[in-house]
Amino acid sequence: MFDYYNLEPLLMWIHRTMCGIMPEWLAFTIEGIAVGIFIMVMYAVLAIILIYMERKVCAAFQCRIGPDRVGGRGGLLQVPADVIKILTKEIIFLKNSDKFLYALAPFLVIMASILTFSCLPWNKGGEILHMNIGIFFVLAASSIGVLGILLAGWSSNSKYTLIGAVRSGAMIISYELSIGISVLTMVILCGTMDIQEIVAYQENGWNIFKGHLPAVMAFIIYLIAGNAEANRAPFDLAEAEQELTAGYHTEYSGMHFGFFYLAEYLNLFITAGIAVTLFLGGWMPLHIAGLEGFNAVMDYIPGVIWFVGKTFFVVFLLMWIRWTFPRLRIDQVLILEWKYLMPLSLLVLIIMTVMKVFGLVF
Amino acid sequence: MYFIFLIVVILTAIALVVAAMTIAMLIAPRSYNPQKGEPYECGIPTRGESWVKFKAGYYLFAILFLMFDIETVFLFPWAVVVAQTGVYALAGAAFFLGILILGLAYAWRKGALEWK
Numbered sequence: 483m484f485d486y487y488n489l490e491p492l493l494m495w496i497h498r499t500m501c502g503i504m505p506e507w508l509a510f511t512i513e514g515i516a517v518g519i520f521i522m523v524m525y526a527v528l529a530i531i532l533i534y535m536e537r538k539v540c541a542a543f544q545c546r547i548g549p550d551r552v553g554g555r556g557g558l559l560q561v562p563a564d565v566i567k568i569l570t571k572e573i574i575f576l577k578n579s580d581k582f583l584y585a586l587a588p589f590l591v592i593m594a595s596i597l598t599f600s601c602l603p604w605n606k607g608g609e610i611l612h613m614n615i616g617i618f619f620v621l622a623a624s625s626i627g628v629l630g631i632l633l634a635g636w637s638s639n640s641k642y643t644l645i646g647a648v649r650s651g652a653m654i655i656s657y658e659l660s661i662g663i664s665v666l667t668m669v670i671l672c673g674t675m676d677i678q679e680i681v682a683y684q685e686n687g688w689n690i691f692k693g694h695l696p697a698v699m700a701f702i703i704y705l706i707a708g709n710a711e712a713n714r715a716p717f718d719l720a721e722a723e724q725e726l727t728a729g730y731h732t733e734y735s736g737m738h739f740g741f742f743y744l745a746e747y748l749n750l751f752i753t754a755g756i757a758v759t760l761f762l763g764g765w766m767p768l769h770i771a772g773l774e775g776f777n778a779v780m781d782y783i784p785g786v787i788w789f790v791g792k793t794f795f796v797v798f799l800l801m802w803i804r805w806t807f808p809r810l811r812i813d814q815v816l817i818l819e820w821k822y823l824m825p826l827s828l829l830v831l832i833i834m835t836v837m838k839v840f841g842l843v844f
Numbered sequence: 845m846y847f848i849f850l851i852v853v854i855l856t857a858i859a860l861v862v863a864a865m866t867i868a869m870l871i872a873p874r875s876y877n878p879q880k881g882e883p884y885e886c887g888i889p890t891r892g893e894s895w896v897k898f899k900a901g902y903y904l905f906a907i908l909f910l911m912f913d914i915e916t917v918f919l920f921p922w923a924v925v926v927a928q929t930g931v932y933a934l935a936g937a938a939f940f941l942g943i944l945i946l947g948l949a950y951a952w953r954k955g956a957l958e959w960k
Binding site: 510514517518521522525569570571572573574575576577578579588589592593596597600610611618636638639640641642644645648649651652655656658659662663666669670673674675727732733736737738740741812813816817820821824825828831832835836838839 | 848849850852853854855856857858859860861864865867868869871872873874875878880881882883884885890894895896898899902905906908909912913916919920923924925926927928930931933934937938941945948952957959
């Protein structure tokens, strides 16, 4: 049904054509460079769109207008102007900091977010890293990010950054458990770890509808924990401005700081993208049983538009949460995870397993 | 084939940081001032050691995290095959999960989850 929008034959055709006119190693090199440039461009464009969206959504929630001067009434050029500004700022290295770790931290943070970013299923056959352990790889790669945060805080040789990093580390590793278990719940439902097969499993109904109540619970747990993973309010106490100035990246300046900012926004997109893949059907169109005409119209919309649309919907949900709830205290954050979300997600896991084994899911 | 793309992605991440840093280094101004090397602390000179001691409570949560993270890693292969293996796999994992839930209950009862 979706074969018209399957990218895989097209990509294989390009590869075969290139291998026909040049040696294989050269074809691989050119393809690798093309993929690399594609990732970088997507990364930058998405970051600009997300930052603009965040500022506009935040302004709307606070009854303000938001950016409206640079680039017409909409303020469309505000974020590109900020990017240029941040590039022209001086990069300061501190006197007593651990220089090697200080320079290494942005690499780790960006590495974690690009590795997870390249696993997202944009379309049928349209993912960069296709592995049979896809979702497990995403979990593994995303935990590199916390190392970068801890290193950034530790190596800066400042009290604020150290406290911010330790808080952030404790929070991110705690919430990783809930994310892991709600992903596990969905792996049990789908019976595979391959991201494309997880999406393919949802062809006749998204997981959130197929899995009844446990899937809905797992989705809510994933959203809460994902918000904490992305270091956003109400869990942004790692960079609580009133207490810690900017948390673990206080001492970073110019583009060095920009990497953390970039990774933070892309992690928001990745969290939403994985949520869409696991629960909301990835690039699968919305089908309502019985409405044949409606389903046929929905099939004409390409998968990539479905994926990006759903992801931006979840991003909007996360922004809504961010600008609505006040910040939690560190003990409240850890208690919420260990005393509420953790037992709840274990319960959801057991219910889902029983349902799957006794065939109670669709 | 997939391994090549994994290397490509890792190299892309490194290239992104290096390229942006190079551009920033080229066009950013540079000036020397001893005050710039000081760590930020509300505008006054830093007092004492900056690498301060922090609460042991964070460490406790990290240890608890290790236990449950490894549990998740062990459960992933099981999750893929549980539907085919049926009730037998369910019983095995129930035993495994039971021990871990008892562990969490023990930590809770001992007060390891309290923030003191």
